[in-house]
Amino acid sequence: MRQNRRKRARNRLLAAKADAGVSYAEIANTVGRDKVWIAAVILGEASANESEAHAIVDTLGPEAPQETITDLQLAPEKGDSDPTIPSDPMLYRLYEVPHVYGDAIKQIVHEEFGDGIMSAIDFTCHVDRVQHEDGDRVRITYEGKFLPYRKWWFLKRRLSGSDNRWYEVWLWSQRLE
Secondary structure, three states, X not given: OHHHHHHHHHHHHHHHHHHHOOOHHHHHHHHOOOHHHHHHHHOOOOOOOHHHHHHHHHHHHHHOOXXXXXXXXXXXOOOOOOOOOOOOHHHHHHHHHHHXXXXXXXXXXXXXXXXXXXXXXXXXXXXXXXXXXXXXXEEEEEEEEEEEOOEEEEEEEEEEOOOOOEEEEEEEEEEOO
């Protein structure tokens, strides 16, 4: 049910955005957030707080239904829209990049940072136009906090309690390197 509300809000807000003739950058300037984040909220992949939701709906004008303010605050089901590789050329290219360069990027990250991953939670994404003599370029910047994998160990011990009974205790420790 929640996802149906998010999808309905998405469609209504996209229609209101088209009717208002505003860009994601214009909405972002009003809300005080990045245009990529604004697009993710409207598309249902991120959630806004109450003041952000009000600012988004207010920026879209009278065509944006007020009830979508509540819908924008619902927790999204991230990446749930379509689990298959899309046929849209732009989205397909975004899938193609990690297929072609993913292993190389991973090797470089591991070489420079160690064994770990890039956070998609403590994360920003920016899309910029770059002027180029052969035609404008699209620059997509992902910036995520590096999260190293941790090593740990478990140790099982039998200890005598104050009641003279034996207890098995599992000790856990983590060693950061």
